[in-house]
Amino acid sequence: MESERDIQHFDDIYKHIGQCNQYFFFSYIIVSLCVMSNAWNSLAVVFLFPETDFWCQVDQLDEQCLDLNLTEVECILLKNDYRPTDQSSTTLNEGHCSQYNFTNYNFNINEPLRNVSIHSCNSGYEYDTTQYKTSVTQEFDLVCEDAYLVPLVISLEYIGALVGSLIFGNFSDRYGRKKILLVCMLLYTLLNIIILSSQWYLMFITFRAIAGAFSMGAYMSTFVIGCELVGPSRRSLAGTFISVQWSIGYMVASLYAYLIRYWRLLMLAMAIMDIFIWIMIFLLVPESPRWLHSVNKVNSTDRILKKACKFSKDPQANFDACQQFCRQKGDDFTPETQQSPSNFKTVDILRLKNIRTRFLMIAFIWFVNSLVYFGISLSVVSLGANEYAANALAGFVEIPAVFIAWISIECWGRRIVLSATMILAGVACATTSFISNDVWVATLGMVGKFGITASFTLIYIVTAEIYPTSIRNTAIGLSSMIGKIGAIIAPQILFARVIFEQLPYLIFGGLAIAAGLLALLLPETRGLNLPQTLKEGENLG
Template identity: 30%
Template sequence: MDFEALLKVVGHFGRYQKCFLLLVSFMVLINTTHLYIQVFTAGKSDHWCQSWVNEDCPTDIDDADLNCEDFKKALSIPMVDNDTSYEQCTKYNVSGIDLQTAIDLGDDVTKLNVIPCDEGWEYDRSTFPSTIVQDFELVCGKSYLPNIAQSIYFAGYFVGSALGGLAADTIGRRLSLLLNIACSFVVGLLTMFSPNMAIFITLRFFVAVFLKSIGIINFVAITEVVAPSKRVLVANFMWMFFAGGYFLLSGMAKLIGNWRLLTLIFTLPYIPLFVITFFFLQESPRWLITRRDTAKAQKVLSRIASVNQRDIQEEEIQKSCDVDAPETTKTNEAVGNLAALIRSPTILLIVVNMSFNWAVQSLVFYGLSLSTSSLGIDPYISFIISGAIEIPAYFSCIFVAEWLGRKGATFTTMILGGLCCCITPLIPIGIPRALVAMGGKFFITMSFSIVYTWSAELIPTPLRSSGIGLFSLTSRVGGILAPLILLLDQVWTSLPILVFGSFSITAGLLCLLMPETKGKPLPASVGDTKLLYKKAHKAEDDEDGKNEDNYKPIDVSEKPALA
């Protein structure tokens, strides 16, 4: 009995898998808020130099249009833009001049020298009551630091993409998930108490490392315990919670206002998440079998069957595992690391193709998201639409991936997304162009979701977490390149979106070189993946009379798994 048949016996999408999916989806929701929280915690607001910090306004000042702080501001800050706004980084040199003297000088104050702010800044807190910009005075000469912080956060994603997969393949899905949840809580809590920007940036880096690891481990773990027909449904259910994180974050940020309290609110959920994971989540039985720990795998499968209310004897599970073990545990011990991904030419071809695909997906996704202000409509409306359109995209690909298959769906959506990008420059600026560009975002969101499931179905079990981690790592490269490609608009306004479209079409065409995995068992060894690839290219005859619909994992005992 192969593992898919065994999983069907204990329940391949029963109560256990559904509860697991809800747990994972809630983690995705919370992780999304941490990803985008700096949009609000580092929100930019108007600012100006402080003057006479410790002095009160004279009691005889009576101006209905100016309060005391505005009065100080009018006396000490130069006006710019035809006297419509105040200078943000300089002031008149009123050092040594008390407020009453400045009042007596009147317009003569404007004859004083202009100097940089020497007493700190005041901020317009009407939109953002409390931010790191205000607390750490990240304005004027330090205004670039929030961008550096976000770049370093994505560098943490880069590291987490590699370490998360390696940890899951080495010590198991459950233990590595628990460790990352605990670390996320600790580091998130410390971030709230950051005394300066250097510590804030450092802690945010580690937050990204642990959260990205959680995402990779969760995706792999849930994929390994559901039926092949449910994998796309599971993945897109999770992605809908990712999109829901936008709305949760914006609503809470508007309600809370204080960046430290907002950070705390989105960190506290890791406590119940850890407790629920510890008591509910079982180790991946598929991973245990590849580690030759069939005794523990039997216990896990029995618990899953119990939660799924399946009436099955433990002896039956034991017998099934004993039959299945020789086929799935003779894989070379060395396959549990990233180096094994490139030792087999077949695996190497898959890894290179999928790595390029992931990088392009990220490149086009973030490129379109960052360029919404160039579409000729209100930038806030276009940005909201850009985020909201992800929900129907995730919902649609549940059906498209089952209808066209993983390869057909990824090919179709990437080609359509690329074509939308390429024709966007031909559309008049305004609502028509925005609709076409958002069509590109819709299709690339679909393909980005489908490729997660497709990748997990191509990489063998001992390497699955490491493989997904590697693909996620390469996707960070696309995210880094997207803002740089947007700079090409200085050469030609339409050049960036044409570059995005060209890359999308190229990656879509390369999908045709990959095998289809819809309805197939997850490969348990490198040999299984090689067989999938060879059958897709008709490189060998099916000597044992099995067709693709009856495909089962091959016995790799006759030759080295990495040959």
């Protein structure tokens, strides 16, 4: 009987307390809410900087509206008639960024406009507030010659996330998953509240970039602690459900924006929900027992496992077995055998041959996933729906993608499915470059989004399972950092359409296919114990 309770590896604990222990499962559900928060805070940028119709503020036209006693809608129609060009699109063109010189113009005799000179807007701009009552774009006049400031804030936010993925990945390995999660989530929530008082755009983009760093730190810690709270047979489901939470947050962002048309109130509503989630995590979620065990915090590990054992069939016997394992490892814990993350540096990922090779392959796959994912997401408006529906649909299509990915990896393994989903996304993206039918382009775009979402879900799982506990969060942080480079340059690749219309999706397709083929060289990790030490990580597969 005693041999049946012998525990040689931390993953063996789950054979006694359950692969999906009720206490850990409840904690996992609560902590995964942080991912929803990350999603709606990140994707709200679509609604903070919407492309709305605008035109020059012309005092003479306002006077004309008053003289003719026109309604608001009639006045807008009048101003449209007196634009230098008759354009209905929201792109920055002459009809939006210039005006006629009406200084000596006589409206009563309907003087031909071809005789009137044109100059740039000199009295500011007016905006169509039918859909968005206020937005950051409207408030800071981010149009015409200042339009480049809109993509700038998106790039800076991703740069902040890039820095955060490196810094907080290492901090999480050193100081604990929950502690870093709580600190990062609290700080990005406070920064979002501070942004509400922004009176200058420089203040807005500065705090938005810093918040991006803390948001990424919270996201990575959430993913790692979520995967570490469940046993090996449920780990892929844990990673999948976190991706579903992101998709739900994606759609919730659309709901928030649909209900709240004022950008400051929109951010305030999201911040209030973030505070509520933070309090739940603080009160109800334990530190990762796997991390506590890896740094020899025996008493803390015992305390958490004792709670988990209460939900097993034989609580006391199971806890005794778990405690014996933890105490035994604690007795063997010496400076020479210590596996604390604080003893490791980032360079250790590159020191061992197999870990180094896998890191380089995984880093490239991360880069391509991020590039293609955000490239497709930023061009989702091509679906032709309104922004709320398009954004919600883009989020909805991710849910079946992550579930099918989870079912598939349980049947065929991580490596094959990761490769297949990336190749699917690549073929779909590349094919859009050779067809002109709008319906088929939109359909293939969604197929590409489906494939790249599935692969994005899997690359987190593969990364978490390939690296040992001592460097796991650091490795995920580094990989995510490289992935953020893809997110940063995705808008620039989309801009390459001015050179060749089909070029962006040809690039997305080619890189996705290449990354999919490279994924076949990674080791298969289905059903294996998570490696604890560098030696176990080096010998994996």
